Amino acid sequence: DIRRVLADRAPTLADLTRAFAPLEAEAHRLLPRLAALRPGIGDTPLVPVPSRAGRGTVWLKTEAANASGSVKSRTAYGLVCAAVASAGSARLRLAEYSGGSLAVALSELCAQLGLDLHLVVPYGAPERLLDQLRRAGARTTTAAEGTGFLGAMDEAVRVAEREDRRLLLQHCAAVGAALHREHTGAEIIGQLSGHGVEPVALAAAVGTGGSLAGTAMALAGAWPHCRPLAVFPAEAVYGDERAPGGARRMNGTGGLGHGLRQPVLAAFPQDHFGFTDVSYPQALQAMRHLRREHAIAVSSSGAGAWLAASAEVDQGPRGRNAVAVVASRGTIEEWEHAAGS
CATH class of the missing domain: 3.40.50.1100 (Rossmann fold)
Structure with missing residues (x-):
């Protein structure tokens, strides 16, 4: 349930003020291609x-x-840096939800890095978007009708648990x-x-x-x-x-x-x-x-x-x-x- 996950992973103010640079450096060490994409x-x-x-x-x-x-290029880069650094490995299977821009940025970034990505989009997301994500090599799932964006978040939790993936969870990402x-x-x-x-x-x-x-x-x-x-x-x-x-x-x-x-x-x-x-x-x-x-x-x-x-x-x-x-x-x-x- 997304409410449980949001509560469990909610950041504190101290989390939000932690330095990004050391985490970025560790991610670059583990996955050098990230550094090449930074410019x-x-x-x-x-x-x-x-x-x-x-x-x-x-x-x-x-x-x-x-x-x-x-702007989601920045977000995608940060989320992947954090995932790689915290896992201590470049061999990751990721899951996330998005209504558009982050899905595009993540799918393109993961394609360039060779990372396995499963994206959940809200019901009614344009077919143009789904085609773009699939062309980049991402797996896609559409949330149930009538559940809104929260439905996509909820489904992403289930996908991550079912497929043993790391849920990036942008809403709690310090x-x-x-x-x-x-x-x-x-x-x-x-x-x-x-x-x-x-x-x-x-x-x-x-x-x-x-x-x-x-x-x-x-x-x-x-x-x-x-x-x-x-x-x-x-x-x-x-x-x-x-x-x-x-x-x-x-x-x-x-x-x-x-x-x-x-x-x-x-x-x-x-x-x-x-x-x-x-x-x-x-x-x-x-x-x-x-x-x-x-x-x-x-x-x-x-x-x-x-x-x-x-x-x-x-x-x-x-x-x-x-x-x-x-x-x-x-x-x-x-x-x-x-x-x-």
Whole structure:
């Protein structure tokens, strides 16, 4: 049962602050091909665009420049490094769940490393995605209808137990936050410092919360007053008490349902993050706006993060700056929805 596993493997705040570099070095020693793939991950551009009302600037951390086309290249790399280092071996059989971007990144990474991977996707995942995963050599299973993303998580637990695989469990992976703290956050600090910019806020849409938590920890070290904003879909808010549903929402985001909270965020004091909800239609409209006005393509979650960051700088004095993490350029389906809405 996924609830039992989430409780058993939930990280503490101390777990989230542990160093990633020693773990990475050990993984490289055990699996040298990981080190060879490292240059394709990270060092992504930071692109300034006006805020929604034009009173400030939002710096977009554009993660589409990663090897797999999304921020999940970082996550996949971190998860595999942690699995290899903790197992003390490069001979692994892995299982994980994903609705899209992480599945793509993991399948491509595991194919290059020769690792055996079984992925579980939610019911209704595009056939295009399943074909892509299978072409990369991953085994795939689709969760039962009506079970939402939580159903895919639950099925992945069963697959791991049944097939004696190591479940990566992204939602409890402290390594995700550690990697974003040492890599993504450090990159942003260097990039903003080069422009003499001090951000008042950092916004990121939340799937697991790893990118927000890690990046926020890094930025707090440089700018203690930088406010971290957790962006959730209005259709599935943080700690949503309702059962998981199939309503369209920002890709890769959302509350888990049944009152469950993302363990990475729950490890922090209750008032650590500001919380903002963005509906899917609002995100799609923001995608269109950024494409039309600023010639930049962003995912629905990235558009939601831009809206949240904009709200922060637009309500204060003119000329302030914020950062928004943009997971990818958006999927084919998201752009179809944006065009049709």
